[in-house]
Amino acid sequence: MAVINYDIENIDIAWCPGCGNHSILKILKQVLIDLQKDPLNVVMVSGIGQAAKIPQYIKTNYFNGLHGRALPPATGIKASNPGLTVIAESGDGDMYGEGGNHFIHAIRRNTDITNIVHNNMVYGLTKGQASPTSNPGFVTPVQNDGVSSLPFNPLAVAVSLGAGFVARIFCGDFKESVETVKKAILHKGYALVDVLQPCVVFNKVNTYKWFKENSYYIDNNHDTKNRFKAFEKAIETEKLPLGIIYINEEGKTFEENLRIHHDKITPQYSLKPDSQHVKTLLKTFYHT
């Protein structure tokens, strides 16, 4: 194995001590090393928030865009050059709230990207408001009487849309998480990895201890190809299932469906403006 280094020296990491983000960063680096990914061919795409800062701390290409908007540029990047490994990573507010519409349609589009969502059930950077995944009753500076809306269930939504790969990990479990994220990246098509993660400052309910006590690993008998069984797993809330919930290998990816990549992968940057193109089109205007 070649020595690949994803570390950046002398950086000031803006995450709180004890934050789950540190573990997620470690998991991701290990995954990319294990998969022998050349950092030059990896693009991290993120939105805004504490989780969305992850590309700043890993030595790859990155596109740190707008809040909620990681998935559209990730789609544009992967379509423009399918040779790149594209990872869209942000927090629960970013992906499931602000970017909820993009989340739905990225799944439908089935672009070959890996969508990693740090899910700590609270807004950190804006200081403690509810997130789309906060549980009812969760009291915040805005939701004074506790959250009254039902929580967004990303796994159930993804399974209902027939997503290619749906998994949940807990950032406290390094080994298991590395294996799952690896499979997500290797999956051809859209892959969702929802990462349970405590926020040590603003979420005093869903702590490390809480996640340990309220989650379990799905056993090997689970049929990941069975959508109904997957949906049953996805909607379990008493204890949150961890691992791969659903795999759907039917259907082509977004890039495979693009004519330009039918015969061979053509990175768009390799195409120069060609004056012949307009001449070809003008001919069609003569057809009367």
Next chain:
Amino acid sequence: MRNYEFTDRINIVLCGGAGQGIQTIEVLMTRILKNAGYNVFATKEYMSRVRGGSNSTTITVSSAEGRCFYNNIDLLIPLDQNAVKHLKKRITRETLILADSNIETRHNKILVDFNDIAVKLGNKVYANSVAAGYVLGLFRLDFKVLEEVVSNFFSGKSDEISEKNIKAVRKGYDEALKSDKISVDIARNTSTDNDLLINGSDAVALGAVAGGCNFMSSYPMSPSTGVFTNIAKYSKELPIIAEQAEDEISAINMAIGAWYAGSRAIVSTSGGGFALMTEGLSLAGMIESPLVIHLAQRPAPATGLPTRTEQGDLNFALYGGHGDFPRIILAPGNIEQAFKLSEKAFYYADKYQVPVIILTDQYLVDTYYNVREKDLLPSSENSHFFTETSPGYLRYRITDDGLSPRGIPGFGKGLVMVDSDEHDEAGRITEDLDLRIKMSGKRMKKLDLIKNDLIEPVFTGNKNYKNLIVAWGSNYHAVKNAFETLEPEGTAFLFFEQLYPLHELAGVYLNKAENIIGIENNFTGQFTNLLEHRFRVNIDKRILKYNGLAFSQEEIISRLTEVLI
């Protein structure tokens, strides 16, 4: 009854409900007449609905090149009773109406039983083809010319439909030959045969391809959709990716991602969609991404008049997006300019790493005329401006002119890092406030470079002028034609293809004038205000229109005459 003679120009209007086939007649007639050697101009106005209502198309056939919209109708073919009412402001004492017996009017009318003829052929849906045949018959064209175009047009349909339509056209044609009341004797010019009949949407899309466009993500919205469907159509033949995004927010972010990874991307939208795109516009400004936005204007605020025209989004294009960043705004005045400027937009975007907005409107995108092929050929200035990276590559390296060489991930040995936060030279997030000042300066400095590469405004008229008429966008031909017709003494005409940044020469022209007359399709005179502000001049004479329709030739002539007295 008097005879009607047309020798230089004839203004034909067809009007009916959506679904009555007005569009079909427009296509058939303009193609046939263009191929027969006439200069043809067509524009339409339509309601925001799929069936019913009143939609009309104006087809102007002339010996000279016709490039503007005339209000007054010479020949009207109403396909239903509503049409006459709908067009009452355009019917004059000179107008001749060709219609069925069931259409009542107090105006001059020749009875032609379009419906009866169609019904005899088996279905009243053929009435539009009978009407097309009738009008074409008035030109005394060889029927073979008609037959070829009609059969090609219906080639995708069943044999029966194709055959019935040809028959319908023939019946109408024969009927016209019987008439001796109307004589159309407009000089033909065989060179139009080689011209291309294209509209503004075609021109923007073709110009984009000339500029190397190979990626499009958009969300459909009238009147910008034509450009999107064109590019999607071209993607069948050419290496282009066209994707319908879930909303305009996604469309613009996808396009910026595409540019980042080496594509040359465009988005097409209208006011409301552009509103959703402004966050992305600001992102392009911050990460110094090239971007081309086609903004086809329609009357606003909010949903406004979805299928009508206006020049009301200039301020929005100028000021949309949070923060300070350079941008370029181009506004084609006609189809040739739409091609040229759309191509140029890609050059500007790529070279200066800025968003470029192509500002059109419903009138321009939906207007056709015959264009020479030589005006639709790519210029030679298009090439890539990005660079192959080396280890330690800095996406935002501070340079003397503000431009940092743009790298593409996967092309070279460097990492390409872009950040919507304020960033350092590498592209990493920073809160170093001194660096913030440097980076702001670097971004804005590009404007100085751009200012040496602007398109001059087009000046027409005597250099010793007292009055100066200024216009932009799709009013070009209406104003130019009126100016040439009136030949007003001591008056010149200044037309702008580039609205931002403004060329310094504009100030020289404006400051020489005693009276400036601004002509625009909006309520406040947005461009006139911009000129006042930028060049410290007073422009109190303004010819404005905002009822959702384009200026007609007659209207410009009459309103210009009023202010020039």
